[in-house]
Amino acid sequence: MAITSKRTYTSPEAKDILKHNAQQSHRLTENSSDIMLLLDANGMMTYISPSIIPLLGYIPEEIVGNHARVLVHPDDLATLQRMLAAIGEIPGRSLSAEYRLCCKDGSWRWFEGSATNLLQVPEMGAIIGYFRDITKQKLAPRLQWSEMHVSDHFVQFYETDDFLLDSLSEFIATGLETGDACIIIATSAHRQGLEERLQAEGLDLTQIHGQYIPLDAGETLAQFMVDGEGPDPDRFTQVIGNLIMQASKGQRRVRAFGEMVALLWAEGNRLAAICLEELWNELQNKIAPFSLFCAYSMHNFAGEVYGDQFSEICLRHSHVIPDESYIALASPDERLLAISLLQQKANSLQAEVAQRKRLEAKFQYLFDSNLIGVFISDFAGTFLEANDAFLDLLGYTREELLAGTIKRDNITPPEFLYLSQNALKSLQESGSSGTYEKEYLHKSGKLIPVLIAVTRIEQTETCIGFVLDISERKELDKRKDEFISMASHELKTPVTSLKGFLGLLQRLLATRGEEKALHYLARMDTQINKLTKLINDLLDLSKIQTGKLAYREERFDIDALVQEIMENVQETTQTHHLHLEGQTRAEVFGDRDRIGQVLINLLNNAIKYSPRADTVLVRLAKDQNNIIVSVQDFGIGIAEEHQHKIFERFYQVTDPEEKTYPGLGIGLNISCEIVKRHGGWMWVESQKGKGATFHFTLPLVRQDMRQAPCTSEQG
């Protein structure tokens, strides 16, 4: 404990104060940075000056009567005890020490406290204590400006302007008081803040002309910066060197505050900033030594990427003064603790950064693998980022991407815009577009079929998309369809001959009355017809896929068609009775033969999959907009898990326990496509073992529909 007697309050003065109570309280409130206490021999407070209110937040009456220790920081209690004990022994003795006193809100402020034993003084009988607020000094930078070496180049980091200005004003004030010349190259806001502070400390800047030299940082910088490059060394030496030479005339020491580097740094011109720091260092060696104060806002280093540059800046200075969050810590223990915590934080941040970099690298790797096109675009349809695979697919360059020229509407043919709109809608609603096929317009005008899926980047109006070029697959599909089409054509030629000669034979044998042979021929004809149907189904399937199945468009009476088809199918079966319920008395619009094909298919299926039943029920009904045709059988039924798949191509229920049924597994797919093409729907209701009911709807002919029958070809 350093007990000094910087300020001694002698007993006569104290007596005076006490003799004039009214005067005393007036004087104390005048000087609000002092708190006066009166203590009894035991240390209990008998009086507290009202100046405690602004300083600590207590009202005197609240704590009068308590021991003085209630105000003192726990770590400083021992000091208090020792001091009270020491002065208690010798009347008139006065001692002082530094204390932290507790504010009502729980925070602490630093005070210089002195106590005088006036217990023996008549009319007094108290220990009188004075506490002066020294918080500002305690928390100010630890460097002793007056002891600064003239050749030092130090850097101050700061978080708030207030802190910088406190620090700077002390640096300049000390200089001005000791006769140094002070050059301030700062922003106008900082120059103004500094001058206000200096004037508040009683310095009259108008009286020290030639010693206080304020300059604008931006203007000064402009005198030696070369556009697009860094500072010009010669011009810097000329401008700043002259300035310092001028200021140092008369053997004056020079202090300089420079903010030009910080300006360059904040502008992002970091190389120039470091280069300028170097020039300052060289200048210090070249001409008369001077002390240079640099300041950087910590906000300019918020980011892991600044790590190296930050240390480079530190290395270019002879002293580094950390920002206020560290400076504010007064005791060595607190500082050690803060350093430990910072070290831990730095380590974990480093680990975190490394982890993130690994993740980022993984994503980047994925992005750059170019196995598949990847892009990032905004909802408005501008492509923001893309990998080479995507750019190659569309024939654009990276420069064009960066210039924002790739837009959804430019690379999507008009007929696919609705698909993009749908995708965007579901992106906004559910966060994902799902997978869909579309075509892109290559820069050359070529169309590229692609498979695409887009997902929203959370909480943004952007999305990431994956694009696969499916040209090759489409080409294969096309060739396959051509093959099927050709194959079914080739198959039909021999079937036509077979059927023709068979017909000839039938005629020949009929004239001879060869009943048995005729019966066999009829069986052959049935099989040839089945074969023909299979070939036709294959052909239809390939046409549906390529969108080339042709449909007639005509009005027809659906009741009549159902009746006609049922009669035809009835002729082919001896096992089942086909029963019709209801009628629609309605006309539908479409291809009569194709709808007939659907009905034949459903009826044949109903017969095929109900080998033990003897009835198939057909129901006709209608509502406001549609007619509904239902075909019900009482056969093996369809388990629920198969029900949505039976309309898919090539799907046949395979159950090891069940016998297999003949067929290619394309009939329902074709039927379903035909119904859809007519604007209707097809679905099934069934339970395993309990039969199945297939329904399909067709839209009713409306009054506004075309009258004249005509034909159209899809695609």
Next chain:
Amino acid sequence: MQSKQKKILVVDDEPDILEFLQELLKLEGYDVATTDKAEYVEKLHNDNLPDLILLDVLLSGKDGREIVKHLKSQEETRSIPMIMFSAHPSAEVTVLAAGADDFVAKPFEIAEILEKIAEHIK
């Protein structure tokens, strides 16, 4: 047996089909000529015109529809009924558009083709 036999020309590039159609139509009492050469059809002469032509859509190296279009554009052959057949049922639309009088999908029923011939032949 008709006093004057009606002449039918059958054009197809499949010999089997030509053969059975020839047999069938002969049995039905028609005078039948067959060919697998499209050029033959294009050079029909006034003195040797058939009463009806049966023509396949796909002939080797030639589209039957083009032949029909040509014949239907010539004064002397315009009035000859022409029935086309094809293994592609959907060819009907284009066949009729080309000017053919009727269409039969392959493979066809004997009864069906005889009916159509009877309907169109004069």
